[in-house]
Amino acid sequence: xxxxxxxxxxxxxxxxxxxxxxxxxxxxxxxxxxxxxxxxxxxxxxxxxxxxxxxxxxxxxxxxxxxxxxxxxxxxxxxxxxxxxxxxxxxxxxxxxxxxxxxxxxxxxxxxxxxxxxxxxxxxxxxxxxxxxxxxxxxxxxxxxxxxxxxxxxxxxxxxxxxxxxxxxxxxxxxxxxxxxxxxxxxxxxxxxxxxxxxxxxxxxxxxxxxxxxxxxxxxxxxxxxxxxxxxxxxxxxxxxxxxxxxxxxxxxxxx
Ligand SMILES: Nc1nc2c(ncn2[C@@H]2O[C@H](COP(=O)(O)OP(=O)(O)OP(=O)(O)O)[C@@H](O)[C@H]2O)c(=O)[nH]1
Ligand SMILES: [Mg+2]
Numbered sequence: 446x447x448x449x450x451x452x453x454x455x456x457x458x459x460x461x462x463x464x465x466x467x468x469x470x471x472x473x474x475x476x477x478x479x480x481x482x483x484x485x486x487x488x489x490x491x492x493x494x495x496x497x498x499x500x501x502x503x504x505x506x507x508x509x510x511x512x513x514x515x516x517x518x519x520x521x522x523x524x525x526x527x528x529x530x531x532x533x534x535x536x537x538x539x540x541x542x543x544x545x546x547x548x549x550x551x552x553x554x555x556x557x558x559x560x561x562x563x564x565x566x567x568x569x570x571x572x573x574x575x576x577x578x579x580x581x582x583x584x585x586x587x588x589x590x591x592x593x594x595x596x597x598x599x600x601x602x603x604x605x606x607x608x609x610x611x612x613x614x615x616x617x618x619x620x621x622x623x624x625x626x627x628x629x630x631x632x633x634x635x636x637x638x639x640x641x642x643x644x645x646x647x648x649x650x651x652x653x654x655x656x657x658x659x660x661x662x663x664x665x666x667x668x669x670x671x672x673x674x675x676x677x678x679x680x681x682x683x684x685x686x687x688x689x690x691x692x693x694x695x696x697x698x699x700x701x
Contacts, residue, residue, distance in 0.1 A: 452562035454538025456483040459528030465545040467661040476551035488524040520630030546659035549611035565618035565647035569611030575653030599682030631670030
C-alpha cells in the first residue's frame with residue numbers, strides 16, 4: 446500500500462479488463478513507472494484469453510497491484526462499480542479510471558492528478574484545446590463528436606468530452622453521487638457519472654489528453670453500446686426538462 450500522491454492522497458487506478466492478455470502487462474508496467482505512488486486494481490470479468498491469470502502473476506510480484514476476479518462479462522460500468530466499492534472499503538482518497546488497451550497513456554496521469562488538487566472530478570479530454578486522438582478511423586471520430594454534441598444539448602452540460610474514460614474522482618465526490626443507482630453499462634456509464642457530478646455541483650474540470658487507438662487486441666465497442674447511450678441520455682434530458690417545468694409551475698402556484 447502506497448503513501449499517496451502529493452496533494453490528493455491515496456490513489457487507486459481501476460483497470461477493467463476483458464480479453465486484454467496482450468495489453469495488461471504493458472499497461473501496468475507503464476503505470477507503475479509513471480506514477481509509483483498509485484495502487485492498481487485490475488477488474489477482470491473472467492476473460493477467456495487468460496487475462497486474469499496474468500493479472501494474478503503481476504499482483505504476486507508487486508504488492509501495489511491487486512486483482513478483482515468477477516464471474517463473467519457484465520460490462521464496463523459494473524466492473525468499475527465493483528472497483529469503486531473496493532476503493533471505498535480500503536479508504537482510498539482518489540479513484541482513477543483507465544483502459545487497458547493503451548489508449549490512455551499512464552504517463553499523462555500526473556496531469557489528471559495535479560488538476561484534482563483543486564477539483565472534485567477530472568476528465569481526461571480529447572476535445573478541449575490541446576487534446577488529441579491518434580490513429581482513429583473517421584467513423585469513430587464521428588461517433589464521439591456527435592455523441593458529445595448530443596450529450597451537451599440534451600443534458601445542458603458544458604463538457605466537451607463526457608464519454609471519455611480516462612478520469613480521476615475524489616471519493617468524497619463519488620460518495621455523494623449515489624452510484625449504487627447507476628444502471629449504465631457501456632460508454633454511457635461515463636456520461637452517467639459526468640452528469641451526476643455536474644448535478645451535484647462538483648468542481649469538474651477537463652484536462653487535455655492524447656488518446657491513442659488500441660494497437661493490440663479487439664475492441665468491445667458495439668452498436669448496442671451506442672444505442673444504450675442514446676436512449677439513456679435522451680431520457681435523462683427529458684427528465685431534467687420535466688423537473689424544471691414542474692419547479693416553475695409549483696413556484697407559480699405558491700406565488701398565487
Ligand atoms: N471487466 C470488463 N472490462 C471491460 C468490459 N468491456 C470492456 N472492458 C474493458 O474496458 C476498457 C475499454 O474497452 P475497449 O474495448 O477498449 O472499448 P473502447 O475503448 O470503447 O473501444 P476501442 O476504442 O475500439 O478500443 C478495456 O480495458 C476493456 O478491456 C467488460 O464487460 N468487463
Ligand atoms: Mg479502447
